[in-house]
Amino acid sequence: MKAIKSKKLTPKKVATMAGAYFLAWFFVYPYINMFLTSVRTHDELYATPSTHLPQVWQWRNYIDVWSHAPIASFLKSSLIVSISATILVLLVSLPAAYFLARYKFKLRGAFLLLVLATQMFSPTALIIGIFREVDFFKLLDSYIALIVLNAGFNLAFSVWLLAGFFSSIPAEIEEAALIDGCTRIQALRKITIPIALPGVVTAIIFTFVAAWNEFTIALTIISSVDKKPLPVGLTQFIGQYDIAWEYLFASTIIAIIPVVILFISIEKYLVGGLTAGSVK
Amino acid sequence: MLAKSSATKVKNQVASHDVSLVSALPWIGPALILIILVVIWPVIELVRISFTDISAAGSLLDFNGLTNYRELLANPDIYPVARRTLLWVFGIVFFTVILSLPMAQLINQNFPGRKYVRWALIFPWAASVVMTSMIWTWILDAYSGELNLTLTQLGLISEPVDWINNPGSSFYFLMAVAVFVSIPFTSFVLLAGLQSIPNDIIEAASVDGATNWQIYRRIKFPLLRNSLLIATIINLINVFNSFPIIWIMTRGGPGYDTDTTTTLAYKLAFIESNMGQSTALGVFNFIVIMMIVGLYLRVTKATRTEI
Numbered sequence: 001m002k003a004i005k006s007k008k009l010t011p012k013k014v015a016t017m018a019g020a021y022f023l024a025w026f027f028v029y030p031y032i033n034m035f036l037t038s039v040r041t042h043d044e045l046y047a048t049p050s051t052h053l054p055q056v057w058q059w060r061n062y063i064d065v066w067s068h069a070p071i072a073s074f075l076k077s078s079l080i081v082s083i084s085a086t087i088l089v090l091l092v093s094l095p096a097a098y099f100l101a102r103y104k105f106k107l108r109g110a111f112l113l114l115v116l117a118t119q120m121f122s123p124t125a126l127i128i129g130i131f132r133e134v135d136f137f138k139l140l141d142s143y144i145a146l147i148v149l150n151a152g153f154n155l156a157f158s159v160w161l162l163a164g165f166f167s168s169i170p171a172e173i174e175e176a177a178l179i180d181g182c183t184r185i186q187a188l189r190k191i192t193i194p195i196a197l198p199g200v201v202t203a204i205i206f207t208f209v210a211a212w213n214e215f216t217i218a219l220t221i222i223s224s225v226d227k228k229p230l231p232v233g234l235t236q237f238i239g240q241y242d243i244a245w246e247y248l249f250a251s252t253i254i255a256i257i258p259v260v261i262l263f264i265s266i267e268k269y270l271v272g273g274l275t276a277g278s279v280k
Numbered sequence: 281m282l283a284k285s286s287a288t289k290v291k292n293q294v295a296s297h298d299v300s301l302v303s304a305l306p307w308i309g310p311a312l313i314l315i316i317l318v319v320i321w322p323v324i325e326l327v328r329i330s331f332t333d334i335s336a337a338g339s340l341l342d343f344n345g346l347t348n349y350r351e352l353l354a355n356p357d358i359y360p361v362a363r364r365t366l367l368w369v370f371g372i373v374f375f376t377v378i379l380s381l382p383m384a385q386l387i388n389q390n391f392p393g394r395k396y397v398r399w400a401l402i403f404p405w406a407a408s409v410v411m412t413s414m415i416w417t418w419i420l421d422a423y424s425g426e427l428n429l430t431l432t433q434l435g436l437i438s439e440p441v442d443w444i445n446n447p448g449s450s451f452y453f454l455m456a457v458a459v460f461v462s463i464p465f466t467s468f469v470l471l472a473g474l475q476s477i478p479n480d481i482i483e484a485a486s487v488d489g490a491t492n493w494q495i496y497r498r499i500k501f502p503l504l505r506n507s508l509l510i511a512t513i514i515n516l517i518n519v520f521n522s523f524p525i526i527w528i529m530t531r532g533g534p535g536y537d538t539d540t541t542t543t544l545a546y547k548l549a550f551i552e553s554n555m556g557q558s559t560a561l562g563v564f565n566f567i568v569i570m571m572i573v574g575l576y577l578r579v580t581k582a583t584r585t586e587i
Binding site for chain 1: 400566
């Protein structure tokens with residue numbers, strides 16, 4: 001506690017910093033290695049002895065990768081699926097969360113329990129059932145199935161997080177707006193949603209990133225190359241005999257950097273949604 | 281995570297409006313439909329076809345009772361995989377929690393650059409596990425990987441070791457990668473727990489002459505109990521369900537040597553076209569998850585009623 005008050009560097013504080021910086025390095029290191037690999041020449045990758053840093057900084061890899069593999073198409077699929085899933089989650093979770101925060105109804109507890117249980121299920125465990133259901137609707141190899149599934153498995157986070165935000169906004173503010181002649185929807189749109197905006201932004205970013213990173217469902221139900229999102233599309237590199245690691249990692253850097261920045265921007269709220277109903 | 285005061289506000293407001301289920305449906309109906317389509321339907325379908333004879337092409341033939349389950353239990357490959365799954369789940373969760381406790385304590389300290397250390401910790405959390413597994417595959421590569429390069433330069437090994445394809449070490453490296461991707465989330469949950477401990481308690485103890493270790497052991501750790509429990513249970517589920525790490529790095533191979541029941545169920549269904557055993561194993565996996573979910577729901581019951 002004393003550390004907060006004094007700005008002086010005590011030996012203890014220096015030790016803390018050294019430890020913390022080392023660990024920070026450790027957790028970022030694989031991604032630094034990813035970047036360093038992405039700017040090497042192909043020959044250098046397999047040269048012996050290998051080196052820690054690139055001998056030639058081949059920045060061109062970031063241009064060539066677009067013609068080497070269908071990265072643009074993977075990126076397009078990822079964007080279509082992630083953005084649509086995010087919109088669907090918002091459309092479904094906003095009213096549900098608002099209602100949960102404001103009203104009591106029969107089976108409210110059961111509904112909350114169901115939402116919470118949903119969050120705990122991963123698509124992996126249910127993948128055979130999911131595959132057969134998608135087949136039943138004749139939606140194998142379609143974006144729509146991927147969008148709905150991604151939305152469904154990430155719904156719980158938004159419902160819990162937004163319900164928490166809505167319930168922190170006094171109902172009196174809305175009621176005042178109603179008295180002033182607003183409709184309920186207007187009151188929501190003009191007053192409640194703007195106040196709950198940090199929650200809405202967090203829900204948007206979390207859902208987008210989760211859908212962006214989803215692997216198992218896409219691997220299972222998407223078969224056309226031009227519909228594969230990034231994580232699935234990029235695994236094609238792995239199966240090749242002479243893996244083009246430099247292009248693979250140029251692609252993964254392109255895929256990872258934006259979502260890390262997005263996650264950092266909602267750092268404060270992440271834990272609340274993920275440990276819904278438990279950590280206050 | 282939200283302010284404490286909001287919880288009490290919720291209670292008051294909720295109590296003031298009581299409405300019928302029918303008027304609730306327009307608001308919660310869409311969510312309900314989505315959950316039924318995405319979770320409930322697949323669960324029912326999975327259980328249903330586990331009692332059915334199913335052709336390799338996927339068409340259902342006949343109800344066959346427990347045949348799929350009997351076949352699964354008669355498959356000698358299952359037992360090593362089941363034992364390995366226990367090691368996978370408990371090993372990873374144990375090390376994740378043990379390492380995240382000091383990690384959370386560290387990023388809760390006040391020091392210059394703390395913000396950036398927290399940001400660094402977000403990388404493995406935000407990045408796709410698929411892509412993280414790919415870079416670890418490359419770092420651990422026998423001839424070109426950074427690990428062997430460094431170990432050789434330090435004189436610790438004299439010739440390249442193929443860590444991932446070496447049967448003795450393969451599975452432990454997969455587990456290490458899983459710990460690596462699990463620590464960030466766990467640390468942030470524990471950090472949130474630490475931050476919710478009121479400062480005055482700690483200051484009072486400090487004034488009374490308690491050492492830092494005593495404060496941690498006697499005050500912080502007991503108050504962290506809830507966060508720790510939640511983080512542990514969520515990790516149990518995530519790790520049990522974990523698929524991409526194994527799939528990207530070894531495909532569960534050679535043979536079934538690095539499979540867990542989760543990857544094996546996938547492999548049986550989509551690679552080996554053994555739907556019968558796969559669905560039986562899928563139901564087994566589902567039951568394991570249900571038990572952990574039940575634990576979670578019980579543990580969170582007290583706090584959940586507040587929303």
